[in-house]
Amino acid sequence: MTGPRLTVWPVTGIGEIRPGDQLGDIVADACRAEPNGPLLDGDVLVVTQKVVSKAEGRMVEIDPDDPLSHKSLVEDEAVRIVRRRGDLIITETSHGFVCANSGIDLSNVERGYAALLPIDSDRSARRIRDIVRARLGVEVGVIVSDTFGRPWRRGLTDVAIGVAGVAAVVDLRGTPDSLGRTMQVTEVCVADEIASAAELVMGKSSGVPVAVVRGCDPSWMRDSSIGEIVRPPSEDLFR
Amino acid sequence: MTGPRLTVWPVTGIGEIRPGDQLGDIVADACRAEPNGPLLDGDVLVVTQKVVSKAEGRMVEIDPDDPLSHKSLVEDEAVRIVRRRGDLIITETSHGFVCANSGIDLSNVERGYAALLPIDSDRSARRIRDIVRARLGVEVGVIVSDTFGRPWRRGLTDVAIGVAGVAAVVDLRGTPDSLGRTMQVTEVCVADEIASAAELVMGKSSGVPVAVVRGCDPSWMRDSSIGEIVRPPSEDLFR
Numbered sequence: 001m002t003g004p005r006l007t008v009w010p011v012t013g014i015g016e017i018r019p020g021d022q023l024g025d026i027v028a029d030a031c032r033a034e035p036n037g038p039l040l041d042g043d044v045l046v047v048t049q050k051v052v053s054k055a056e057g058r059m060v061e062i063d064p065d066d067p068l069s070h071k072s073l074v075e076d077e078a079v080r081i082v083r084r085r086g087d088l089i090i091t092e093t094s095h096g097f098v099c100a101n102s103g104i105d106l107s108n109v110e111r112g113y114a115a116l117l118p119i120d121s122d123r124s125a126r127r128i129r130d131i132v133r134a135r136l137g138v139e140v141g142v143i144v145s146d147t148f149g150r151p152w153r154r155g156l157t158d159v160a161i162g163v164a165g166v167a168a169v170v171d172l173r174g175t176p177d178s179l180g181r182t183m184q185v186t187e188v189c190v191a192d193e194i195a196s197a198a199e200l201v202m203g204k205s206s207g208v209p210v211a212v213v214r215g216c217d218p219s220w221m222r223d224s225s226i227g228e229i230v231r232p233p234s235e236d237l238f239r
Numbered sequence: 240m241t242g243p244r245l246t247v248w249p250v251t252g253i254g255e256i257r258p259g260d261q262l263g264d265i266v267a268d269a270c271r272a273e274p275n276g277p278l279l280d281g282d283v284l285v286v287t288q289k290v291v292s293k294a295e296g297r298m299v300e301i302d303p304d305d306p307l308s309h310k311s312l313v314e315d316e317a318v319r320i321v322r323r324r325g326d327l328i329i330t331e332t333s334h335g336f337v338c339a340n341s342g343i344d345l346s347n348v349e350r351g352y353a354a355l356l357p358i359d360s361d362r363s364a365r366r367i368r369d370i371v372r373a374r375l376g377v378e379v380g381v382i383v384s385d386t387f388g389r390p391w392r393r394g395l396t397d398v399a400i401g402v403a404g405v406a407a408v409v410d411l412r413g414t415p416d417s418l419g420r421t422m423q424v425t426e427v428c429v430a431d432e433i434a435s436a437a438e439l440v441m442g443k444s445s446g447v448p449v450a451v452v453r454g455c456d457p458s459w460m461r462d463s464s465i466g467e468i469v470r471p472p473s474e475d476l477f478r
Contacts, residue, residue: 153398
């Protein structure tokens with residue numbers, strides 16, 4: 001007998017993704033072949049931004065010998081430069097994300113190309129969710145994840161940049177704590193925590209772009225959008 | 240047959256913790272009684288700051304009717320005020336953490352008391368690890384976790400504030416990516432990701448203060464310190 005638990009596994013067997021690939025079909029096929037068994041209602045699929053961007057044709061050519069060709073892209077993709085020091089540029093993107101280099105990444109991308117963020121990662125997540133429902137008959141949540149740095153703490157962690165069918169932020173304000181007192185403020189960003197849990201099984205160098213997270217609280221499975229996470233500049237103390 | 244996977248479960252049956260309690264013994268006993276089975280070498284125990292602070296007597300009396308008695312504590316515990324707006328104070332603590340209210344928390348704490356952060360959470364984690372080894376004969380990693388906000392993104396996530404026997408940051412710089420290119424910068428903060436994964440099964444209001452994470456990469460099980468995560472002010476763009 002086992003108690004309640006969360007399980008997380010990598011979805012292997014997904015090859016190189018190319019522009020125009022129907023990512024939802026590829027993910028559904030790979031999940032069907034997984035040794036951990038079929039997807040179930042309430043599972044959450046975490047899909048890395050890189051494969052979403054590739055499938056959606058968000059690759060742009062850069063001059064591999066000219067670092068400035070990449071830097072000008074960073075500025076093109078930014079709505080605000082938040083900080084700049086040396087080669088490091090922290091920007092705010094059109095989506096409202098604050099991250100290094102407007103989220104543009106060169107790793108796991110062919111030399112001479114850069115991957116821009118998806119235009120609308122919620123839509124990307126919804127499309128995968130819809131295809132998985134149609135193909136496999138299960139209601140899953142989908143999170144598009146990316147790897148961001150943060151102030152004050154070293155090391156990158158994976159966070160959500162798009163969500164479908166799973167809460168981004170869960171509001172526990174007003175829930176009594178374990179001593180029966182009403183809690184002050186506890187909005188938990190479960191989508192970022194799920195993205196981080198998924199990163200632990202994907203690994204940065206192993207090229208596994210999808211993971212399954214099973215065992216999330218059923219109340220988290222609902223309509224949502226990344227707007228739950230993006231903090232408007234007026235609320236923010238650090239830009 | 241199942242493939243590789245990470246499993247995470249809450250450790251239940253831990254009652255209210257009081258000053259002077261030997262937390263390592265309590266955690267070891269609770270793990271032994273868990274329906275998910277005995278701990279194994281390489282498991283990571285995530286223990287919330289609140290119970291560590293309680294066991295270590297880091298509770299201080301405050302006037303429950305005077306919000307200023309709490310606010311003066313926040314300033315006492317800070318080495319730097321990073322931002323202030325209305326009731327919200329973002330401080331840097333003596334440990335180097337940048338967080339709201341110097342990490343002082345009133346939820347899940349008896350009325351009239353506040354819980355300060357442990358003086359040295361790495362030491363707290365080591366003590367639990369040593370007791371678990373002595374009592375149960377297993378080599379586990381231990382992470383002391385706390386719930387922090389972050390700039391630019393709504394919702395709190397759990398992060399590591401102390402580590403023992405498990406890496407805080409894993410450095411993948413120089414590791415070839417899946418296309419054989421050498422990756423630029425990928426230092427992953429696995430301790431924060433493990434803390435976040437654990438939060439998903441603990442819940443803020445259910446009073447479960449410990450979780451087990453099984454299936455971490457064996458190479459992460461090593462000596463470590465929270466200093467791997469704390470970014471020195473000279474490297475930081477946001478204070």
